Amino acid sequence: MDVTTAFFYLFALVLLFAAFRVVTARNPVHAVLFLMLAFSQAAGVWLLLQAEFLAIVLVLVYLGAVMVLFLFVVMMLDIHIDSLRQGFWRHFPLALVIGAVISLEMAAVLFGGFRAGEARAMPDLPAVAGQVAQYSNTKALGVLMYTKYLYPLEIAAVILLIAMIAAIALTLRERRKDNKAIDASLAVRVRPRDRLQIVKLAPTQAPVAAPAPVAAPVAAEEAKK
Secondary structure, eight states, X not given: OOHHHHHHHHHHXXXXXXXXXXXXXXXXXXXXXXXXXXXXXXXXXXXXXXXXXXXXXXXXXXXXXXHHHXXXXXXXXXXXXXXXXXXXXXXXXXXXXXXXXXXXXXHHHHHHHHHTOSOOOOOOOOEETTEEOOOOHXXXXXXXXXXXXXXXXXXXXXXHHHHHHHHHHHHTSOOXXXXXXOOHXXXXXXXXXXXXXXXXXXXXXXXXXXXXXXXXXXXXXXXXX
């Protein structure tokens, strides 16, 4: 086993562990952090597979921006962990079946590709002055994305747009009654006559003076006798 294969298995094992902890973590913040770890390990696997552009995009876009946004959204939302975990074991068999089906489909695709033989050789590139022209993975990826895989790319973009709108809707939901936030729309629509309210109160009366004590001087005279 060479060094590249060892690093591949290392990244794969850490990736599987992080993905498992994303599902089983009780704290949503910890789940997001484990998801960031999974993305970083996936970027390492793509680097080993010579897909440098995808690895850089995964680190810069998902790990550097999207996951940080998810972390802030999770921390801002008023999430009750106990209510979210209700019915977990009731739906666990269905989730296990769906996960097994997805795993079998991925295994069938991967093993089908392995049985197809080695990867296609790089097409012959024109030689200039006795040297082979430089081949750009980024350019080839862009050509494939916007020609052969244009419709899947558009579907993925629509799904991401729906997810973004859903995240915004979650942050704009109604808060609890004990929240002290001010509704800006109500403050703008207020009328001048509603700012001041005159309330009639009973007139203030002077306190009644207490009567002077009489028994004290009589007791003093009896004490002198």
